[in-house]
Amino acid sequence: MKLSKISAFALAAMISFGPGAVTAQEREQVMDKVHFLIPGGAGGGWDGTARGVGEALVNSGLVETVTFENMSGAGGGKALNYIVENAQSNEGTLMVHSTPIIVRALNKTVNMGYRDVTPVAGVIGDYAAIVVGKDSPYQSWDELYAAYQENPGGVAIGGGSSPGSMDHLVPAAIMQAAGSDPLDMRYVAYDAGGKAMAGLLSGEIAALSTGLSEAIALSDAGEVRILGVTAPERVDAAPDAPTFTELGVDMEFINWRGFFAAPGLSDEKRAQYADLLKEMTTTEAWATVRDRNGWIDIYNAGDDFTNYLAAQEADMEKLMKDMGFIQ
Structure with a gap:
């Protein structure tokens, strides 16, 4: 999608x-x-x-x-x-x-x-990205999605904005493109990106939906791993971050x-x-x-x-x- x-x-x-x-x-x-x-x-x-x-x-x-x-x-x-x-x-x-x-x-x-x-x-x-904390047990998108398929409610995804917002719609669309029901996803809303990041690092959420620019800054600071990016091809500023297309998920998005x-x-x-x-x-x-x-x-x-x-x-x-x- x-x-x-x-x-x-x-x-x-x-x-x-x-x-x-x-x-x-x-x-x-x-x-x-x-x-x-x-x-x-x-x-x-x-x-x-x-x-x-x-x-x-x-x-x-x-x-x-x-x-x-x-x-x-x-x-x-x-x-x-x-x-x-x-x-x-x-x-x-x-x-x-x-x-x-x-x-x-x-x-x-x-x-x-x-x-x-x-x-x-x-x-x-700005492309979107899904990230996990530096100490997350999930090393890749495949690992996160496997856990999600087993128990969608146990793999909460957060964002720095309200339910039904872009931070919510993007991961829901990713899950849909991956073959899951997007309405099964448990989204946790925070009022700002900084609060969402705190929720990720504290373990309140398993992954964070955010803009690529924020993801790059957090990755450069050593706080997160970028699991996937909604770009059509890899971005020069984040060359190690795979696109969802590479990961077998037909989903691209730019905000x-x-x-x-x-x-x-x-x-x-x-x-x-x-x-x-x-x-x-x-x-x-x-x-x-x-x-x-x-x-x-x-x-x-x-x-x-x-x-x-x-x-x-x-x-x-x-x-x-x-x-x-x-x-």
């Missing part, structure tokens, strides 16, 4: 970085400041994306100062509600988001969606991540943000951040981005109905 067909957009506390981080590229500064709103806690994919983009913007000289605000809660709904309800004071804010802004609206985890904000641009694609602004933002300001992000993707500073995280460039902006979101919404709705996640 190639989920990439429905989402391979690539394939068709506060912290600030100040002006001292600017490199010698001498690019013309586009903005004085950008504030990033992150709908989850530290250590998750949204957090890493926003901070990576902020790093590249400053190090390329495009923005003087960037700030970050983590606002976790309600499966991303708290941040979404905040930027909508405080639109006038959030004109200088970009909220990072991804496929879950569609999924969580469909499964009613949140009461708003992408239509309630201003889509600016998709920037990266876009992009940025949204407050509702009612002027077309001029929307275009300014989109152009800023486009310029960033041409810099050496961005290439450093992108390659370090194993991300894929997927830049798509404005109406093209909005139209893509509408098409993906229709595809995801069908998938979730087929898998029994929504009626």
Whole structure:
């Protein structure tokens, strides 16, 4: 089951970085400041994306100062509600988001969606991964899946987001592609990637469903083993991690991540943000951040981005109905 067909957009506390981080590229500064709103806690994919983009913007000289605000809660709904309800004071804010802004609206985890904000641009694609802790008895996907087949309820898989989210849908789809009933899978939800990682290391869950960029960081730190990746071929940033296709599971998936602004933002300001992000993707500073995280460039902006979101919404709705996640 190639989920990439429905989402391979690539394939068709506060912290600030100040002006001292600017490199010698001498690019013309586009903005004085950008504030990033992150709908989850530290250590998750949204957090890493926003901070990576902020790093590249400053190090390329495009923005003087960037700030970050983590606002976790309600499966991303708290941040979404905040930027909508405080639109006038959030004109200088970009909220990072991804496929879950569609999924969580469909499964009613949140009461708003992408239509309630201003889509600016998709920037990266991130494959998904299944990982186990460094001391896990499971050395490979085959070992984990064998244990799962014997006792699905005894092999819990966790994720840093709510039930019915991408962290839930991806392993369920993997199990389905492997030949098992996806509804047999026991999913344990955590409010952020850091909490999910703690659950993995404590033994609360047998495996963790996460983005490849987070998996690479955890693997490099010696905390996890990556059992499988939803890429069509091995990723340079994780050359030892097999793809699920290699493992005999016909499943590919890539999750876009992009940025949204407050509702009612002027077309001029929307275009300014989109152009800023486009310029960033041409810099050496961005290439450093992108390659370090194993991300894929997927830049798509404005109406093209909005139209893509509408098409993906229709595809995801069908998938979730087929898998029994929504009626």
